[in-house]
Amino acid sequence: MADDAYRRGYDLIDWSKPLPKIHKPRIAPARGAFPCPMLASDMLDEPLYSGADGKLYTSKAALRASYLPSGNPDGIRYDEVGNETIPLTPPETDTSGIDASIQKAISRLNA
Numbered sequence: 001m002a003d004d005a006y007r008r009g010y011d012l013i014d015w016s017k018p019l020p021k022i023h024k025p026r027i028a029p030a031r032g033a034f035p036c037p038m039l040a041s042d043m044l045d046e047p048l049y050s051g052a053d054g055k056l057y058t059s060k061a062a063l064r065a066s067y068l069p070s071g072n073p074d075g076i077r078y079d080e081v082g083n084e085t086i087p088l089t090p091p092e093t094d095t096s097g098i099d100a101s102i103q104k105a106i107s108r109l110n111a
Contacts, residue, residue, distance in 0.1 A: 052078045 047056035052072040057063040
């Protein structure tokens with residue numbers, strides 16, 4: 001019975017008065033120190049090669065337009081996939097050739 005009264009918003013001691021409203025302070029949303037909107041530029045820092053038509057582009061919109069059938073000489077739609085970088089593996093070297101070259105250079109130096 002008392003829990004019902006509390007849920008309805010009445011004080012448990014004096015049933016004639018409703019409970020006081022609790023005013024929570026409004027927390028401002030997190031904002032950056034620089035007060036301006038973030039802008040995403042269409043320009044690329046360095047020209048990017050398009051594999052669809054073989055040209056260099058400095059505009060993202062123009063590059064993506066070259067992926068469409070109307071924008072490349074093949075008339076094929078190409079898909080832009082991912083932005084991951086492929087890790088480069090160092091080439092395997094033949095150490096026997098290096099050792100022989102070093103020995104040859106040392107013998108020339110001593111002669």
